[in-house]
Amino acid sequence: MKLTFKTIIQNYFHRFHADVSMAAHSVTSKGWQSEQPPEFYRLWYIIGGEGGLKIKDQSYELKPGRLLLLPPGAQQFFGPLEGQSVSLYWCNFRAPIGDMDLFDILNLKVSIELNDQERKHIETLFRQLIDAYQSTTLTRGLRVRAALFEIVAYYLDYCGFNEDMFLQIEPITKIDHVIQYIEEHIGEQISVDELAKLVFLHPNYFIGYFKNIVGHAPTQYINIRKMERAKTLLENMDIQISDVARQIGLQNHYLSRLFKQYTGLTPKRYRQIYIYNTENEDKLEQELI
């Protein structure tokens, strides 16, 4: 997958906060009802009964084992089949990030169908979410989001990411060009002016434009990429640490300082831990099972 898409999505989820406004179990037996476009994302997991949902011009079946992620702002029209009632776990949440919502960047499915094992897993997570939401413990904010993040990650991994899912909107095409350029010149000094020129924007405007999509200011992003590159290089035993520094265009001592800021470790210690973790992964699995 293209680095741009990876970067945008990973940084998007890095900033993903989510504010759960309500989580519950409901049963609806009323006929079809229409909802004003809500400003919330809605996550539904159908436990029992059958029904239907219409968003824009698309229709979806509501059936046990279906997990749905409804986009904010779209008119929704839904109800049970005649004589049935639909039982579901649900939650509403806000997730404002920059100016974009998930459905602005990705051509995401609205509904996925889970098998028996997956259903158990999602049911457990929803129970955790609803229990945490209804509880009065002081840590409920942490527990609610922990469960929600798991469900959302599950949903997205299930959909599977591929480049076709990315909507070809102009800002992404522009940023793609910039990110590509940074990768190719990571060993050099890169100025914000030269990046802004690439996409014909004024440097001052460019900084906010970049930050809104990527989640970091350009210079901050360049440093992050240098550190990520440093990590990959350090994982290869054959490369001297001074060579790592050279390859990302930093002085030795500046690499050490930046790397420690970024990971909390010196480059040498990072390498040791990496080797240890790689060599002991299998052994450890056995110890613990």
Added chain:
Amino acid sequence: MKLTFKTIIQNYFHRFHADVSMAAHSVTSKGWQSEQPPEFYRLWYIIGGEGGLKIKDQSYELKPGRLLLLPPGAQQFFGPLEGQSVSLYWCNFRAPIGDMDLFDILNLKVSIELNDQERKHIETLFRQLIDAYQSTTLTRGLRVRAALFEIVAYYLDYCGFNEDMFLQIEPITKIDHVIQYIEEHIGEQISVDELAKLVFLHPNYFIGYFKNIVGHAPTQYINIRKMERAKTLLENMDIQISDVARQIGLQNHYLSRLFKQYTGLTPKRYRQIYIYNTENEDKLEQELI
């Protein structure tokens, strides 16, 4: 527990973001080592071996089944017992919230001891955290934080919250006074000026002061409290919705609008869902088991 403490802590965790800079499994057999005060929180879970840790003037044992949360910025000195090596899961994370860190507000334990069942649970969560950290999936940011939030919530709930844990710092005493006042006057119009006067601060300065600790500007906080009060009142069937509005000092139509913004539901629908969830909780548990 006093509402102020509850409010401050709940809002703190509501804003809790956490940026995991590294997560791994390590074994250390080197003698005692000193660490510069790191700017990270550190979470350690000891799997094997014994050793010791010194922070400031306090000493802690490192033993299998110990879970430690180390405060940022404190000089740390640690190592294994002679001839032993300490095997641990660990992660470093940043969690900047306002100007405060957790240890600024709470007199938190640095180390807790888990029983067998608890160890299994924490080990599983740490494996999830480390696996997610080492993975390259696009949703790793969500999964890493989901696991971290669970571990932190677990740690804090284990410590148990009580008022004695709160450090009596001046800002909290001041805000306590304001929050108390808001509760007692929730049915009235409350102005920022009158709140600022209570604590002898200039209104402009007061707004930032309040927000830094509580996480919301005063007017926003007042509305949240009104909505929380509305929820509690709605959960009592005997109170008419117009009475709910009156008790929180809002016009009927304004209650509906604000409540819908806040929860995504009308007050009436909230009441229905609440009744349904309360009545069906036991039934549902049985269905699912």
